[in-house]
Amino acid sequence: MFKLKSLDGSQRMSTQDLLQIINEAVAAGETEFHIEASGQHDIGGPLWHPEGKDLNFLVKNPGQRVGSMCLEGTQIIVEGSASADVGWLNAGGKIVVRGDAGDTAAHCAASGNIFIGGRAGTRSGSLMKHDPLYAPPEFWVLKNCGSFSFEFMSGGIAVVCGYDSEKFESVLGDRSCVGMVGGTLYFRGNASGISEKDVKIRPLEEEDIAYLDGKMDDFLTSIARPEIRAELSNWSEWYKVIPLKYEERSKTSQTKILPFRTEEWVPNGIFSDVLRDDFSVIGLVTTGVYRQRVPVWENAYYASPCEFNCTASIPSQRRYNLLREGKVEEAYKLVLEYTPFPGSVCGAVCPNVCMEDCTRKNLDISVQIGELGTYSKDVTLDKAAVPKGKSVAVIGGGAAGLTVAWQLIRKGYDITVFESDEKMGGKLEQVIPRSRLPQQTLAAELKRIKDMGVVFKNNTPVDREKFSEIRAAYDAVVVATGGHKGRVIPWPGHERIVKGIDFLKGINKGKSPKVGKHVIVIGCGNSGMDAAVGAYQMGAEHVTCIDVQRPAADDKEIAHVEDLGATLMWPVVTKEVTAEGIITQDNQFIKGDTIIIAIGEVPELEFLPEGIVIEKGHLKVAGDYRIAEGVYTAGDAVKPGRMVDAIGAAQQAAAAVDAYLMGTTYQLQTKTKIDKNRLSTAYFKKCHTCDVPKADDDHLRCISCGTCRDCHMCERSCPENAIARTLGSDGNFEYISNANKCIGCGICAGICPCGIWSMHANKQPIHA
Structure with missing residues (x-):
């Protein structure tokens, strides 16, 4: 026997994995299964044994559709109850549930046997059918069924034994047999509310008794209740339901909706709580409150x-x-x-x-x-119209620090930037090769920041004493010192290594640092590519760039370095640094008389007071970029990244400082991609x-994803002329759909090239 338990502690096997395991076991020749399920669906079908042998399943705790599309030769026994759709589309299997079954048991069954040892839920036996080439489906229920049982039944045999169901007005539930056109239903006990327009109730005939008497033992033995055989064998308590023939059905004219609702609708039925209208007939195409969908102009709601x-x-x-x-x-x-x-x-x-x-x-x-x-x-932009009367100090004049300064000066704060170097700009000024960043471009943008009113204090290193002085003099402080301490791994001979950031700073300051003919750069990120370019500028004849993983630099930076003649090698793990080059972990030798390392930097944070948390060389921040009361941070001081990452973090940090100084709550802005x-x-x-x-x-060429390009296509394409373009007093335009004209067709959403229009379900209540 193949045994499987689908729950391992708190880890539940997925339905897909369980069915895959069962299929593989059947393909391998297994025939006996004991499945301890935990709500997985579709256990037991459709399955074929490669040698045509019968398959037997003993199942506990199944989910929906146990025995779904079950085939001849498969028997399933469920210990206990099962949820909805037991035997759905059964095509020949024998399915036994020794407890209750959920809704729609035997739904669409076409062959085979389905035995329920308890009660069956709503719409059980619905749409049962019979292909004359095969034996009819048989559906037996020990106790009773829920409402709408056997609706639209067109074939097969159903048996409801009514055991332990005396308290119910009907063992078939409310409105049973609606639309029934074929098959036979046997029931024992009380039954009311059967659709008399579709079926008729008759006493049993000899052939009916013969069928029930001949099948009863198989049913009761299967559900493990043989002791109640005698109680269920009083055939005078049984009745048969068969559909009316065509000529027996009413030939009345087509039912009109209003009389049906007002005269024939079931009082206090299952729809009474939602049937609150004036019975007016609403057309398929309508406007206003009766539209199925409503167009909404969601300009800039999604990010491109x-x-x-x-x-x-x-x-x-x-x-x-x-x-x-x-x-x-x-x-x-x-x-x-x-x-x-x-x-x-x-x-x-x-x-x-x-x-x-x-x-x-x-x-x-x-x-x-x-x-x-x-x-x-x-x-440039205009200066702030109204000064805030508060001051903020920024420590560090790189991309992050100057972005914070730019954002806050425009909000009306007095801003001072403290920079230890003689020039502002951080790595933009000190590290990025001039070939990548023209000096005149950076100079113009630094001047724009200064002209806005930001005070630059160059040649001003900050230690603990200076930090305390700054913190006392300003309403808030932002630490944006960047990453300027190059990382070096302590391999044997590491003292020969040149830090990439120091090398690049030397080039930009005009110191022309010397290099040998053969240079090795450890690290193939963008910084490593900058170091390689710098090495060629300083006279290197050949540069070898190595890394332990695939180069992380941008494709265009790698292409530029390779065009200069450099070789990129990976994966390479350094073991030792010598005067002649590098020895790798696999004892290969790479020639190099200058070794430059560019594997990242950490910030200089020794000036910060005790109590500010530093983890792995970087500041640990709260959700609002705060590291202490009134002290914030951004950029490489928090984690290394690209210049654009530092600018984005600085925007948020500036917003957090503004909220702090204004006494409001900072909220991180999130985006949803279109x-x-x-x-x-x-x-x-x-x-x-x-x-x-x-x-x-x-x-x-720009498609203007998520932002209206004002092309008027929606306005001109609307078949009802429901869309109008309006212009506000601020000069901004907007497209509006007139609810009294709009029919909710969705053409505006379908034709919009930018994805601006969305169709939403109409949630406007029809009645107050």
């Missing part, structure tokens, strides 16, 4: 793929919409609401993850979001590379 992928949440499709409307300067300024570095980061050093999932890629290539950032390097199936790319022409316009003209 580019915005969703951008950790700074820059809504590029809104920029392109503004360009489409001719609002060029407004479009260039929009990005400054989110970052002070559209040219330096978006347009230069960012890998532009916004473009990776651009919907336009399914047609040709992504919209040129990165390059668009360069158009914003020379614009479903690509809502978008209609068929409306957009495919461009070849030679046809792709410049970034500021790329609005012709």
Whole structure:
């Protein structure tokens, strides 16, 4: 016997896994099964033994549809009760439930036997049928059935024994045999509410008694109740139900709905609690409150793929919409609401993850979001109209710190940034190669921040004493010191290693650090690629970049380094560093007279007071970026990441500081990516590379995912003229559907190329 227990402690086997195991066992020749289930569905069918042998199942605690589509040669015995759809579509098996069965037992059964040793639920025996080429299905119930039993029955034999059911007005439940057109039903005991329009009740004839008497022992033995044979064999207590023949049925005219509802509807029936209307007839196509669906203009409700992928949440499709409307300067300024570095980061050093999932890629290539950032390097925003009268200190003048400063100065706070280096910019200034980030772009964006009113204090290192002084002088403090301490693994000979961040800083400060002819860079992330480029700039003849895993750098950075002649090797695990190079764990030798390591950095946090939690070299933050009362953080001080990650975190940190100083509650803003199936790319022409316009003209290709492009297609396509475009006093437009005209057809949602219109179920109550 094949035994299986589907519950291991608190771990429950899925239905899919259980059925797969049973199928494999049957295929292997198993015939006897003992299944301790825990609510899994569809146990017992349809199954075929490879040698045609019978299959026997003993099942405990099954879920729905036990014996579903069961085939001839399969016997299932359920110890205890079973839930809905026992023997659904039974095609020849014998199914025995020794307890109660749920709703729709024997539903659509076409052959075989279904024996229930207790009660059966609502609509049991419904839609039973009989194919004349096979034996009819037989459905036996020891006790009674729920309402609507045997409705639309068209074949087979059903038997309801009425045992232990004297307290029920009807052993067949309410409104039994509705629509019955075939088959035979036997019952014992009381029965009321049977559909007299469809069936007639008759006493048993000799052939009926012969059938019941001949089948009774098999039934009672199967459900383990042979002792009640005599009690059920008083045939004078039994009746037969058969459907009316066509000529016996009423030939009345077609039933009208209003008389049916007002005169024939079952008083206090199962629908009485919801039947509260004026009985007026509502057409299939209607407006107002009776519409099935309601269109809603959900402009900017969902984030486009580019915005969703951008950790700074820059809504590029809104920029392109503004360009489409001719609002060029407004479009260039929009990005400054989110970052002070559209040219330096978006347009230069960012890998532009916004473009990776651009919907336009399914047609040709992504919209040129990165390059668009360069158009914003020379614009600025207005200063705050009303000063807040509060001050915030930012420690660290990198991407995160300056983004915090930019966001808060625009809200009206007095901002001072403390930077230990002689120049602002953090890694943008000190580490990123000039070949990747033009100096004039960064200088212009730093000037914009300073011109907004942010006070720069360069050459100002912060120790514990200075931190205490700053904390006492300002209403809030933001720690954004970045990661400037290079990590080095203590291999033998590690003292020969040059830290990548120090190497890159030396290049940018014009110190021209010396390198040998053969350089090894440990680490193939973007920092490693920058170090490799720097090594070539300093005179290296060949650079070998190694990593323990697949290079994590962006494809374009890897391609640039390989174009310079570098070799990338992975997986390579370093064992020892020597004067001639590196010895790997598998004792291979890689030649190199200069070894540079670029495997990440940690922030300098020694100036922070005791009590601030530091884990694995980084600050541990609460959900609102707070590390102490009035002290917040963002960027690489929390965890290493890309420049755009630091900018996104700095936005949230600035919002948290603002909430703290204003006495409000900070709430993290989340985004939901628009479903690509809502978008209609068929409306957009495919461009070849030679046809792709410049970034500021790329609005012709941008699909404007999730943000209305004001194309009027919904307005012009509505068959009922229900959609109108309105213009608010602030100059913003909106499309509105008139409920008195709209029929809820959904054409607006189907035709919208941007996925703006959604069809919602009409939840407006019909009655007050």
